[in-house]
Amino acid sequence: MSILVVGSVAFDDVTSPSGSVKNILGGAATYFSLSASYFTKVRVVAVVGEDFGAEQEQIFGQHDIDTRGLERAKGKTFRWGGSYSDNLNEAKTDFTDLNVFQTFQPRIPKEYEDTEFLFLANIQPTLQADVRRKMNRVRLTGCDTMNYWIKGALNELKETLKLVDVLLINDTEAKMLANETSLPRAANNVLSMGPQALVIKHGEYGATIFFREGAFGIGHHPFRAPALPIEEVKDPTGAGDSFAGGFMGYLASQKDLSREVLKRALFYGGVMGSFAVERFGTERLQSLTRDEIDARFQIFRELTHLE
Amino acid sequence: MSILVVGSVAFDDVTSPSGSVKNILGGAATYFSLSASYFTKVRVVAVVGEDFGAEQEQIFGQHDIDTRGLERAKGKTFRWGGSYSDNLNEAKTDFTDLNVFQTFQPRIPKEYEDTEFLFLANIQPTLQADVRRKMNRVRLTGCDTMNYWIKGALNELKETLKLVDVLLINDTEAKMLANETSLPRAANNVLSMGPQALVIKHGEYGATIFFREGAFGIGHHPFRAPALPIEEVKDPTGAGDSFAGGFMGYLASQKDLSREVLKRALFYGGVMGSFAVERFGTERLQSLTRDEIDARFQIFRELTHLE
Numbered sequence: 001m002s003i004l005v006v007g008s009v010a011f012d013d014v015t016s017p018s019g020s021v022k023n024i025l026g027g028a029a030t031y032f033s034l035s036a037s038y039f040t041k042v043r044v045v046a047v048v049g050e051d052f053g054a055e056q057e058q059i060f061g062q063h064d065i066d067t068r069g070l071e072r073a074k075g076k077t078f079r080w081g082g083s084y085s086d087n088l089n090e091a092k093t094d095f096t097d098l099n100v101f102q103t104f105q106p107r108i109p110k111e112y113e114d115t116e117f118l119f120l121a122n123i124q125p126t127l128q129a130d131v132r133r134k135m136n137r138v139r140l141t142g143c144d145t146m147n148y149w150i151k152g153a154l155n156e157l158k159e160t161l162k163l164v165d166v167l168l169i170n171d172t173e174a175k176m177l178a179n180e181t182s183l184p185r186a187a188n189n190v191l192s193m194g195p196q197a198l199v200i201k202h203g204e205y206g207a208t209i210f211f212r213e214g215a216f217g218i219g220h221h222p223f224r225a226p227a228l229p230i231e232e233v234k235d236p237t238g239a240g241d242s243f244a245g246g247f248m249g250y251l252a253s254q255k256d257l258s259r260e261v262l263k264r265a266l267f268y269g270g271v272m273g274s275f276a277v278e279r280f281g282t283e284r285l286q287s288l289t290r291d292e293i294d295a296r297f298q299i300f301r302e303l304t305h306l307e
Numbered sequence: 308m309s310i311l312v313v314g315s316v317a318f319d320d321v322t323s324p325s326g327s328v329k330n331i332l333g334g335a336a337t338y339f340s341l342s343a344s345y346f347t348k349v350r351v352v353a354v355v356g357e358d359f360g361a362e363q364e365q366i367f368g369q370h371d372i373d374t375r376g377l378e379r380a381k382g383k384t385f386r387w388g389g390s391y392s393d394n395l396n397e398a399k400t401d402f403t404d405l406n407v408f409q410t411f412q413p414r415i416p417k418e419y420e421d422t423e424f425l426f427l428a429n430i431q432p433t434l435q436a437d438v439r440r441k442m443n444r445v446r447l448t449g450c451d452t453m454n455y456w457i458k459g460a461l462n463e464l465k466e467t468l469k470l471v472d473v474l475l476i477n478d479t480e481a482k483m484l485a486n487e488t489s490l491p492r493a494a495n496n497v498l499s500m501g502p503q504a505l506v507i508k509h510g511e512y513g514a515t516i517f518f519r520e521g522a523f524g525i526g527h528h529p530f531r532a533p534a535l536p537i538e539e540v541k542d543p544t545g546a547g548d549s550f551a552g553g554f555m556g557y558l559a560s561q562k563d564l565s566r567e568v569l570k571r572a573l574f575y576g577g578v579m580g581s582f583a584v585e586r587f588g589t590e591r592l593q594s595l596t597r598d599e600i601d602a603r604f605q606i607f608r609e610l611t612h613l614e
Contacts, residue, residue: 221610
C-alpha cells in the first residue's frame with residue numbers, strides 16, 4: 001500500500017561533537033520518505049523553493065518516491081540550523097528560516113486521493129487536520145507534533161488528535177501534552193484524546209507503544225522495543241522521523257493491522273532511527289539495503305530475547 | 308547457594324510526591340537482602356546502633372536472613388533523609404548522619420567463610436576490596452558504587468574493580484567512571500578495568516548488561532531487559548539495591564552461570580526493582596510471593612517478546 005507523508009523538506013546546517021555540515025537535505029518529510037521507502041511506495045506533499053534542484057530531486061527519485069505533491073514556490077526552501085553538545089538528546093536551534101514553508105498550504109494531488117496510509121509530520125495542527133479530512137480512503141493515520149504546538153496551539157492539536165489513529169511523540173512531549181509526570185498515566189490521558197495507539201519514543205532506550213483498550217485486537221498491556229546502544233551518534237537530526245518512516249512504512253506493507261504487526265512495526269521504527277543517526281543528515285538512509293535492515297531487526301530482537 | 312551482602316542498614320526519612328515517611332528501615336544491605344531472599348539464602352554483614360531493635364530484627368528474621376554478621380555498636384544507626392520531586396530519578400539528600408556507619412569495619416563471621424556469592428553494596432572501595440580478599444571460596448562477586456567514590460576515591464575504586472566479576476551502576480555513574488559520553492564506549496572502558504560483565508541501570512527504561520569478550524560464554528552483544536512503566540512510583544529509594552538483590556539472588560540460585568542465566572537474572576533484577584518502588588521503604592519487598600515475582604517476570608518478558 002502507498003503511504004503519503006505531509007511535512008517539511010529543508011536544508012539543514014548541523015553541528016555535533018562528531019563534526020559539522022552545511023546545506024544538507026533535511027526536513028521531516030525527507031527523513032520519513034527515505035526511511036519508509038524501504039518498505040512501501042511513498043508519496044510526498046511538501047513545499048520547496050527555487051534552491052531545490054536536480055541534486056535533491058534525485059535523492060527522492062533514487063528511492064522511487066512520488067514527488068508529484070512536491071510544490072515549487074518562489075523563494076528559498078525552509079532552512080534550519082542546530083547544534084548538539086554531549087547531550088545528543090536535545091538540539092540547540094541556531095536559526096530557523098521558514099521561507100516558503102511559512103505559507104505552506106498542503107495540496108493533495110488527485111493521483112494521491114486513493115492513499116490508505118497517511119503520516120502527518122510535525123506541522124501546524126490545523127493543517128494536519130485539513131489534510132486528514134481531505135483523504136477519504138485512509139485506513140490509518142499517524143501523526144507527530146512538538147512542544148511548540150502543545151504550548152501554543154493546544155486546542156487545535158486536540159481537534160487533530162480526534163482524527164488520528166497513532167500519535168508518535170517523545171517522553172517530554174507526552175508528559176507535557178497530558179500534564180502528567182507519570183508516563184503510563186500520561187499515555188492513558190493522551191489516548192483519551194482520540195488516538196487508538198500512542199508511541200512514546202525514548203531516544204537511546206527505544207520506544208513504548210500504548211494501546212487503547214480493544215484497539216488492534218485484545219489486551220491492554222503496552223509493548224516496548226528496545227534500541228541497541230550506538231557507539232557514535234553522529235547526528236540525531238531526523239531520528240524521530242526516520243523512526244516514524246520505519247514504523248508507518250512497515251504497517252503500510254502489511255495486510256492486517258493486528259497488534260502483533262504493530263509490535264513488529266515498533267521494532268522497525270527503532271531500527272530505522274538507529275541507522276539514521278550513524279551519519280550526518282540522510283546519508284545512511286540513502287544507502288541501505290533491506291537485508292541490512294532485517295539483519296539489524298534480528299539484532300534488536302535478540303537484544304531482549306530470552307530462550 | 309548462600310549469598311553474602313556487605314553494606315549499610317539505615318533508618319530513612321523519605322518525601323516524594325506520593326507522601327512522606329519517617330524512621331523507616333532502609334539501607335542498601337536491607338533492600339538487597341529482602342530482595343535476594345526470594346531466591347536464595349542471604350547472609351548480611353553490616354553495623355547497626357542501639358536504636359535497632361526487635362521490630363527491625365524481625366523483618367530480617369521473617370525472610371530467614373542470616374544476621375550473625377550484623378554488628379551492634381554503641382550509638383545510633385546510620386540515618387538518611389531524602390526527597391524526590393517530580394523527577395523521581397534523582398533524590399535530593401536532606402541529611403546524612405553516618406553515626407555507627409562512620410567507623411564501619413566489615414567483620415566476616417567464621418560461619419560465612421564458605422559463601423560462594425558476594426555482593427559489595429555501596430561502601431568505601433577499600434573496604435569492599437578488603438572483604439573480597441577475605442572470602443576465599445567466592446565464585447562470583449557483584450559490586451555497586453556511586454559518584455561520591457568515583458570523584459573522591461577513583462584509584463581505590465579501580466583497585467576494587469580488579470577483584471569484581473559484575474559491576475552494577477547507572478548511566479551517569481558509568482559515563483563518569485569511564486569519562487565517556489557514549490554508553491557503549493563507557494561500557495567497554497569500564498570492562499577493561501576488571502569486571503567480566505557490567506550492568507548499567509536505566510531507571511524506568513530497564514537495564515543493559517555488557518559482557519567482556521568471552522565472559523560467561525561466547526558472543527559480545529549486550530543484552531537489555533526492559534522495565535514496565537509503573538503508574539505511580541511512590542518511593543524510588545532502594546530500587547538499585549533491590550535490582551541487585553534480584554539479579555544476584557537469581558544467579559546464586561542457579562547451577563551454571565551461563566550467559567542465558569545472566570540474561571534472566573537481568574530480568575529478575577528489573578522485576579524486583581519495579582516492586583520496590585511501588586510502596587515506601589521496604590514495605591512491598593516484605594510481603595511478596597515467588598508467584599507474584601514470576602508473574603511479573605512473564606509480563607516483563609512479554610513486554611518485548613515478538614511472536
